[in-house]
Amino acid sequence: MDVFFRSVVGKLWMTIIALFALVLTIFSLLIVQSFDSFYTNRQTQNLQDLAEGLSSGLSASDNTQGALEMAAAFGVVHHTGMVVLDDQKNVIGKSEGKGLPSIPVDDLLASPELKLEEALAGQHPAPKRIYLQVGANDQKNPNASLQLIAVAVPMEYSAGKHGSVVMYQAMEDFDDTVNEVRFLIFVVGVLAFVSTTVFAFFLSSRVTIPLRQMKETAHRIAEGDFHAEIPVRTADETGELAASFNTMAARLNQLVDALSKEKEQLASVLRSMVDGVVMIDAEGKIALTNPPGERFLRDWKFEHPDEPAPLFPIYQQVVQTGQEVTEDIPLQGRIWALVMVPVIDREQIRGAVAVLRDMTQERKLDKMRNDFVANVSHELRTPLSMLQGYSEAIVDDIATTPEEHKELAQIIYDESVRMTKLVNELLSLARMEAGHVELFREPVELRPYLERIQRKFTNLARERDIHLLLEMSTSHNMVSMDPDRMEQVLTNLIDNALRHTPGKGSVTIRARGDKTLLLEISDTGSGIPQEDLPFVFERFYKADKARTRGRVGGTGLGLAIAKNIVEAHGGTIGVQSKMGEGTTFTIALMLQSKTK
Template sequence: MIPRKSIVTKLWIYMTVLTVVALLISGLVLSNIFEDFYFNMRKNEMINEGQQLISLILGGINPSELLDISKFINAYSVIIDRQGLIQASSNVLKFEGVAIGPKELREVLNGNIVVSKSFVSQFDANMLTVALPIRTEGNVIGGVILFSPMSSIESTIWQIRYLVLSVAGASVLVLTALSLVLSKTISKPLIQMKKVAEEIARGEFGTKVKVKSQDEVGTLANAINYMSEALNKNINMLDQEKRQLQNILLSMTDGVITFDAENRVIMANPQAVEMIPDLKQNGELKVPKIIEPIVKKAMKCSEFISEELEIDGKVVAVKMTPLLSDDGVLQGVLAVLQDITRERKQEDLRKEFLSDVSHELRTPLTYLQGYTEALIDGIVKDSDEHDRYLNIILEETLRLRRLVDELLELSHMEAGHLNIQKDYVSIKELVEQVCKKFLPICEEKNINLKIEIENIPPILIDEDKIEQVMINLIDNAIRYSPSGQDVLIKAGADETGVTISVRDSGSGIPDSELPFIWERFYKVDKSRARKDSGTGLGLAIAKRIIELHNGKIWVKNCAEGGTEFSFFIPWDT
């Protein structure tokens, strides 16, 4: 701390200067008071002594005896007549002629007492002169003049001044020390409040000002303590709100970006960075070029803007909202990014769903109508041809039945109305049983069906439902595998549950299509012939059955070719 800026030093200097000035003024006033007092006292003494001399003279004393009388008074005496001429004087005086001036003489002859301080050449010094009139029978016949050296008076006055100065000097030293102590006492709580204020500025709110006085300093200390508590409470609330906002931004599936009025990125959550990789460059947030025109447009028109962009194969909905102050000044822009790729895909799937359902229903109905009308009209005469028409009608009827049954089954599953009948089942026997059903088809397509099954204990499952899942997976694997290739079925277990996989030898599924194969009526190859493809509901049903068993199902493309579908069922389902 710089001394000249210290409040202790300032208070000490101010109080010391004030004390010195006050003592100097007091000393001067007291000195003048003592000087006047002593002067008046000496004047009154000389007037009394002169009146005593006049009494003696009027009593008949010989003026020559004044020498003896002067020994008993501290003054020199002179007797004058009405003309001011000296009639007698102390023998030490060498007055000749007039002892006082004409003005003073007139005052004395008029019966007044004259007092003056002046330099008297006969004494070669400053003298206090007192002249008293001598009256007899009411007339002034002369006067008595007394001279007292001013040196004695001045010596006494200087002693008094020295005493006053000594007392003042001692008082200055004592009061300086006291002022230093007092300034420290006064400034101590202020210094403490300064330290507490600095700690508050650093964000430390635990320290309090310990001032118990009830004056203005105590009131200020209480105000600082209250301010500290209020700031601590408000900052904690702001931190809590900030953490909540941060948690909200982190838990959102949407991306959020805020821009300032200069088109600079202030904040972006990880979801936004994931959607727009160009948002973060060299560890710094930069405005991506792909959305920069939208940001500028939102700033220019100060209106809500919503657009859709395709970024790295994803469809992203960009919504820009300008941030305006209360007086309408633009402060920035808030951007919300939504990955609507799945929604757009699902929208396309819904359209395909309607198209596929219409197709799946219209085609067999067309067959049924055509062949039925042919039979009714009697167009078919040959019995073999008649039986072939009936078989086609039966086949299309069964196709419609399977389609309706699968739709109803999936609807019941999604509504939670499907009952699962669990029992302990041998996975090995279940897989072998399902594979036997596909042996004729495998022989027809020249597909080699391989089975690799470990020794797995019985597991608690719904045998019919799991068999339905396996039939769907194996049927798809055989359908999409070229002739002469293999379909591998594997089953294994660990401490958590059983995993069953079905791998085909086909061309695989595009990676961009993998997330959508579990949707209803979804078909990877849209151009595949109807008779070679299923209804598109099998995988959706299989996924729901596995989920009802608290398991999971997934698919991956194999590096050596083909696609592998797998599902896992825990022991405790």
């Protein structure tokens, strides 16, 4: 029921009913009042005229008794009661009109509204309404009352004696008429209520059907159906509203499609970005991220589970200053460069956008470049200084004997060879790192190949009292590879092993494996510290930082070159070492051809 009264139909129905009830009530009051005034005035005037006429007739008649009888008969005809009094208020004549109820005459004469004293004094008071209690002896209705219109006029019934004529009429006819009018008004009200209700529902249905359609269409649009339309069936204001609603829905559909496409494009751009993007709203909560940004937040939570991400303190700084903030954030061995800028809407900061870029590789490349320049400078400074010093000794004739000249020339030659070797290895490494590794693969018989490399270091191992061993535990003998390049790798590894293995130690060249050929160079030397193992294949890295090279020592590029050669063959190279127990370098090659 509450829903009905809140609806347009209920409100329209209540408005029409209330308006009609108000109009009908005012109309009924006015018509009853008007009818009452008209009837009362007319009846009282007629009664006044009738009383005055009878009074004059009685005063002029010589036969008072006959005149009274005639007046009584006249009153009966006009439904009028009459009481004739002498100057002592004695009733000298009386008649009751036809159809009039019996009334208590004494109560009528005693009524102050009648103003009998004024009539006896010769005045002419106006007729008045008088209410008499007529049910005192009626046990069924003891409170019944009778409404009369009565008037008292003076009368001269004999010479020098003045009495009064009192005439009265009952108001029952008038009340019956008023009640009939009221009944008719009630009937009209009921009929009007029914017809108005039917009309209100008919009119409201005509109005509300398009409104309900608009409501249903609005719900469909709210649920995402932007193609919903309202049928336009009329050309009135409702039809124009429906057409405007359809136009609005069409434009909204176009706008939503444009926003959806723009959102998809933005999402695609964010997903494809290498940099992390994190958007923080005005409440300081993360509103949007892309995969790199999510990875940064996930890594931070993993490393710092009890600490908030560093974005939020920086966000507070951005909100306070309104300026861009840049900062480097180290996280799990990586360096992230953060740039956070405020999002300003109508001169108010509504949030911030943070861009995170992984700068680890760039910083590493910068460090490698700086280290490379420093190492090359260091490697070249020593031979250049020696070349300059010994050359000055020869020029200044400090060396006087042929033996001294020969010794200085030998030193200058060795240093020039060292510089040439360094330059060649730098050029070779640069070409390899640029991807220009040229391999000349050919089938190589593995055992003779390794035995030849072993023989190359036999004398050096004998001089240092080191056992150089060869172990073959693979059934594969033919291998496709570039023999010169691979010999360069093995030579470098064996040379390093011999230089770091003390006397009485051993260096083993080992070949094993079935699907993958494993070439191992193991020694029983001093070993490599655990903290240095991840960096042994970097350029110019030296695990033995206190070691002083010989005049024709290594350049620190051999392992880096070896790694590039092995990877060019499609293999991998790794190292295992323990301080005081030795080191093992392992080369893993996928066999391309084999012969059992």
